[in-house]
Amino acid sequence: xxxxxxxxxxRRKVVxxxxxxxxxxxxxxxxxxxxxxxxxxxxxxxVFDVLAGLLRRRYEVIFARNITDVDDKINAASVExxxxxxxxxxxxxxxxxxxxxxxxxxxxxxxxxxxEHIAEMIEMIEKLVADGFAYAADGHVLFDVAAxxxxxxxxxxxxxxLIAGARVEVAPxxxxxxxxxLWKPSTPELPGWTSPWGRGRPGWHIECSAMSExxxxxxxxxxxxxxxxxxxxxENELAQSTCAHGGEVFARHWLHNGFLSMDSxxxxxxxxxxxxxxxxxxxxxxxxxxxxxxxxxxxxxxxxSDDLLESSRKMLDRIYGAxxxxxxxxxxxxxxxxxxxxxxxxxxxxxxxxxxxELFNLVRQLNKTDETGQRMAHAATLLASAALMGIxxxxxxxxxxxxxxxxxxxxxxRRLIDERNAARAAKDFAIADAKRDELQSAGIIIEDxxxxxxxxxxN
RNA sequence: GGCUAGGUGGCAGAGUGGUUAUGCAGCGGCCUGCAAAGCCGCGGACAUCGGUUCGAUUCCGUUCCUAGCCUCCA
Numbered sequence: 186x187x188x189x190x191x192x193x194x195x196r197r198k199v200v201x202x203x204x205x206x207x208x209x210x211x212x213x214x215x216x217x218x219x220x221x222x223x224x225x226x227x228x229x230x231x232v233f234d235v236l237a238g239l240l241r242r243r244y245e246v247i248f249a250r251n252i253t254d255v256d257d258k259i260n261a262a263s264v265e266x267x268x269x270x271x272x273x274x275x276x277x278x279x280x281x282x283x284x285x286x287x288x289x290x291x292x293x294x295x296x297x298x299x300x301e302h303i304a305e306m307i308e309m310i311e312k313l314v315a316d317g318f319a320y321a322a323d324g325h326v327l328f329d330v331a332a333x334x335x336x337x338x339x340x341x342x343x344x345x346x347l348i349a350g351a352r353v354e355v356a357p358x359x360x361x362x363x364x365x366x367l368w369k370p371s372t373p374e375l376p377g378w379t380s381p382w383g384r385g386r387p388g389w390h391i392e393c394s395a396m397s398e399x400x401x402x403x404x405x406x407x408x409x410x411x412x413x414x415x416x417x418x419x420e421n422e423l424a425q426s427t428c429a430h431g432g433e434v435f436a437r438h439w440l441h442n443g444f445l446s447m448d449s450x451x452x453x454x455x456x457x458x459x460x461x462x463x464x465x466x467x468x469x470x471x472x473x474x475x476x477x478x479x480x481x482x483x484x485x486x487x488x489x490s491d492d493l494l495e496s497s498r499k500m501l502d503r504i505y506g507a508x509x510x511x512x513x514x515x516x517x518x519x520x521x522x523x524x525x526x527x528x529x530x531x532x533x534x535x536x537x538x539x540x541x542x543e544l545f546n547l548v549r550q551l552n553k554t555d556e557t558g559q560r561m562a563h564a565a566t567l568l569a570s571a572a573l574m575g576i577x578x579x580x581x582x583x584x585x586x587x588x589x590x591x592x593x594x595x596x597x598x599r600r601l602i603d604e605r606n607a608a609r610a611a612k613d614f615a616i617a618d619a620k621r622d623e624l625q626s627a628g629i630i631i632e633d634x635x636x637x638x639x640x641x642x643x644n
Numbered sequence: 645g646g647c648u649a650g651g652u653g654g655c656a657g658a659g660u661g662g663u664u665a666u667g668c669a670g671c672g673g674c675c676u677g678c679a680a681a682g683c684c685g686c687g688g689a690c691a692u693c694g695g696u697u698c699g700a701u702u703c704c705g706u707u708c709c710u711a712g713c714c715u716c717c718a
Contacts, residue, residue, distance in 0.1 A: 222718090226717095226718050229718050340714085343646080389716085411717080411718025412648090412712070412713075413716095413717055441718090443649080444718075451711080453717055453718090456717095480657070485649085486711060490656095492655075496668055500666095500668085506681065536659095538656095538657055538658045538659095538665095538667095539665080541658090542657090542666030543666085545667065546665090549682095549683085553684095609677075617677085617678090618679085621680095630679095630680060632681050633676075641681095
């Protein structure tokens, strides 16, 4: 089997092959920690969590997802709230990790922080200056875009079009408007570090170049992030890393996820139309949110809506419904392999919608099987397949009845069901139906099955 | 204006040069005391106009429309 991934640089799907056989290095641009993560920020975390898991089946994987903890917006938040920067970043790093955890995102192998890699950044900048790819001017250090002839290759942008004016900041210390900041001076009240160019702080792009080199090496296999990072962030990283490494390939595969929108408009912090993961997980199971994020292909746009969540919840109802009332023997479950159709879909550029459709084919197969041993085998395959996407791994009974969401306690529900069944046994269907109506009006739906009556909350 | 992606049945959303996924919703049947769940079946789609082809939703081009990037942003 072969893994295919779409590469932004080549604009096509390519066969994935790590530089070193059996070992994959992967870097994902993580959050800037000045606020809670919104659901759009969660998309790359979830999507590339699935990818990391998929790769781990076949390779040793070293997965780094950074934390940007030095940034103008963090400084602004500190000024605004009067709280120290460390307190703000510590708080939102924890919140980010907790929120992603609620969505079933496993921690990356390495979570490097920008402030802990200032020395590496300075070292890289010095190298760029020494080799003529960057210049110091007026307390700043700038990357000289003209010195890198392939600049613009990732975003397919013509440097000549990056003209001065409203689009690109013009500053007197720049040789050319498109030159970008590697290092900038800091004021006494803002965070700063001693450097050959005076007390200052790093520009935005240099941190990822320095941290990926330190933790993953000069050439990494996969560099991932949101589509909006293609330009300028990744274009600039590509330029500075390539130049600092004597022309060696920086990232062998570039992966970018599409955007989340609401009402066909991009969700973004600057527009203010954001839904925070922190709030959503209070009322919606993280699994439902995770499935919603995986219901469209990762490179396609995804419009967030209540309908999407409703539909995702119903998909999980169907999967858990099939798994309910099956007691899986431990070794059957543990030895189960995912269905090849599901695996193949995911290994084809992470085609999660296709994988889900194959998952539902397994559900149907399970539902129409009567024989217990066969059912167990199908259920185990279904579970192992769903595990590839990190969904439906919980207890089915808990899914349907863990939280009644109604005023009736589980004991009272059971009592009404017993009373109804007594009436049914006595063929007093008027009373039986009255009991069922009573349950239904309390948000409880009952199902008479071969092994007795079960119930679930109505959504 | 430049550059990228897209436009698929009531909705969501894959995919394919000829056999029309999957989930939800709808319809019919089976099961059930009746339901629910499940199973079986049905209907209904490939924005537009041209071109290539024996044949295009799928390839090429036109037009229209949508979103994103070009500035901090996943």
